[in-house]
Amino acid sequence: MLFDLQDSDTLYRALLERDTRFDGQAYVGVTSTGIFCRLTCPARKPKYENCRFFASVGECIEAGFRACKRCHPLAPMATADPAIANLLSALEKRPEFRWREADIEAMGYDLSTVRRSFKRQFGMTFLEMARHRRLRDGFEALSEGSKVIDAQLDAGFESASAFRSAFARLLGRAPGSLGKSGLLLADWIKTPLGDMIAISSATHLHLLEFIDRKALKSEISAIERAVKGGLGLGSYAPTEQIREELEAFFAGRSAGFSTPLALNGTPFQREVWRALQRIPPGVTRSYSQIAHEIGRPAATRAVARANGANQLALVVPCHRVIGADGSLTGYGGGLWRKQRLLELERHYKTLDQSA
Template sequence: MLFDLPDHDALYQALLHRDDRYDGQAYVCVATTGIFCRLTCPARKPKRENCQFFGSVGECIEAGFRACKRCHPLQPMADADPAVATLLAALDQRPEYRWSEGDITRMGFDLSTVRRSFKRQFGMTFLEMARQRRLREGFTVLSDGGKVIDAQLDAQFDSPSAFRAAFARLLGQAPGSLGRDSLLLADWITTPLGDMIAVSSRTELHLLEFVERKALKSELARLQKAVKGDLGIGSAPPSEQIRCELDAFFAGTSARFDTPLAYHGTPFTQQVWDALRQIPPGVTRSYSDIAREIGRPDATRAVARANGANQIALVVPCHRVIGADGSLTGYGGGLWRKQRLLDIERQYLTSANQLD
């Protein structure tokens, strides 16, 4: 079970006092330095407004932060597993290198063992950690109007072909084919629970997914087909709006999403998504609950399929649907993320009850 983090103020006070009760259960990420630390770190304390707090090292890494070299927050994981220690050290020495399974094997490690170890400790594999660190930089350069070669160099890919291949795996197209005047524009959004891809037209948000979601490539392919391949890269008003709304959501100030949405689904599927949006933050429903609410009590399985087909994460809150027995059910962004989202949203339920 994941540790239920206290609020921001309590964690900031723990940071100021170097409270060791949170060691290993909470970490601080500093926006101005791009570094994450233990709360017991001896470094000078950052300003409150520059701090974000997460419950795991994996969340810090996925949000784009590097480990502090004074308090070494990765050290307990490295001490627990020699393979993790060796590979983390290798990644720090060669962050620009395009790591492969062959490299891991040549270092004398079993691939399946390494995969399990990194998944357990960080919620991602070693290769995912290395690739995401590099690819984010390239995406940002392209989104800002930079050239492909500049994006490749910023992402520290040794060859143009490697960069094109990595980009094509993410968006389904090589970076050179992505313009800035397309009907749909893909944007990169960093959140405390990991990086997301937002795809927007000038007026509506069409997709919002975590970058490692397995269905992302097929979802993007369907969108590209709908606009005859006219997918580009850059920021549009809906992606800017959802970025601000996500910032407010994770900061604990608002769980309201007003960004205009474009649904891509059957009338029944869209009806389910509308029903999901009626579930208040901090509240959960089962598939059968949703089926009854839309007047189709015999359509529980169809509701589950519609739930899984959602491609606008968080805004259409499919994470609020759980099993009839109260257990967490499948979530494309990962069950650990689903649990964290539900934990985050409890504060909104508490706030609503206090207002009542």
């Protein structure tokens, strides 16, 4: 059932009171800043005359508003849960803090409940999210030329072994083995749907994945074998280009990606990935439809496997493939991201139809 948007007076009162009943059902666009927020946003409240209210994220973007960086309206509708909202706020205030289970309990929350809530909403636990945040700080420090020990301490890792272990889980190697040179360079990209890792050569983008992608480590190893080159920290021109294009995509300005891509896969996989690139924003296809499009009508399962093996999230839009019955089916970046991406891209479909 579609949500019947309330009148502006009711919604403005909900904004002032941070009423969680409206979370995910109404959004406010602030004309004085060009930002749109959840009604539960902790930021300073705008004047009534500067507010426009919308029923969906897509409507906000279509009206020209950008997502708020405090309440993250593109992320899952999790702030209706006070525990999640408070823990996210605490993490934002102290990103370098080394969180433990005892700290969560000290805030009055049940560990198993918090664990289930974060796994359901974000695909990871709160402690995993906090480690990723600290790891990002360490990654960025190393990319800027800091020594490993300095990056470790700045990121809140008390021991060198913990820092090495965190890097190994993400990239498959210790931070000391990653210099600022290499045939491939890895860099961290922040997006409204979570942090991503981009790996590029001097000429092509080879990988773009959300950092919680379970297959990330094996994907990186496969790319190194394919190009016969080592991995360093930093960015080449393709990474900077995709960073700008992602910013434009999430801001609602453009769904076009022109960054040169390296499709590292079998001939069949590359054929499927090129078919994915032909799916317009705001449009979905089933695995069977893709199989017919490439002239392999009996290869539906192989198409699904190739779709899952895609290493270039968003730019090779495997999120636009859904089940024949209309269900979202799986997505390596998490179903909540897939749902958000499809909602965002409806805006671009509307633009194409009005052009």
